[in-house]
Amino acid sequence: MGDDTGSARQSIALLLRRLTVELDAVGQRFAGIHGLGRTDVRALVTIMDAARRGQALTAGALGQAVELSSASVTALLDRLERVGHVRRVRSSDDRRRVVLEMSDTAMAAGAEFFGGLNRDLVAAMDAYSAEELAVVRRFLEDMTEVITRHARAGD
Template sequence: MDDQDPGLQLVHLLRAVTVELDLLAAEFAGREGLHPTDVRALIHLLDAGREGVRATPGWLGAQLGVNSASTTALVDRLERLGLVRRERDTRDRRRVLLVVQDQAVTLGWSFFGPLIHEMVAEMRAFDETELATVRRFLLAMRDVAATRRRAQQDSSARR
């Protein structure tokens, strides 16, 4: 009935994966009494911690695509939950540094840990060459999306 083109099939499949992951995150959010945005923020904060990036409200808001008022409210929530702590930057005192608390790491792991574990386990069915191919593919798709997003941001900022 549809999709002879293997390319189209893959696009739909990739989207199906993102749909599933989003629903999984939403489910986790609901169970923990936090909102989908909070989970997304948690992801970025943990990434930042792992990569040694210094997180600030402005940075976080940019990552999530929300405005500054929402970011403040978001950080308030995360702070109230004990997931992050606000700390004035001593160098640039306009800035606030978001310090990820241990509890956030624990919470993040309780959700992502098992998921990651299962995914990595599934990957054992692929040899190194195949994983390299997948990696190349995902990088290409990410770049398409990222490039397209930047282009549209610019064109809307120009108005």
């Protein structure tokens, strides 16, 4: 690896860190406005992402995703349910199973807050070709995998 390539990689790593810090600040602002904690926001995003994939999410799966014990997940869900952001519902596939759903008000709050950011992000991508976007997607997936592995290194 030449010096230029190593320098470029280091520069990109630093930009990723900066992006992460800025995205975290946006999430924290949303959390503050809605009286939520960081873990609350992580949980809501996890539930929303599962719904977008068409997957039912149980409390146990949520606990694994946000790295909380069963008792902590119960407290988290009780809190989110109490403020009207989450519902626990019986699975249509297996009535013995309880799955999590975001409320319409939580979805609306997220859309209102993050909608402009999402529109601006998508608009910023207009300058990229389909091939470039494919590389960016692969890059972000790879970087997310590395970051996730480091975040869970103590497991």
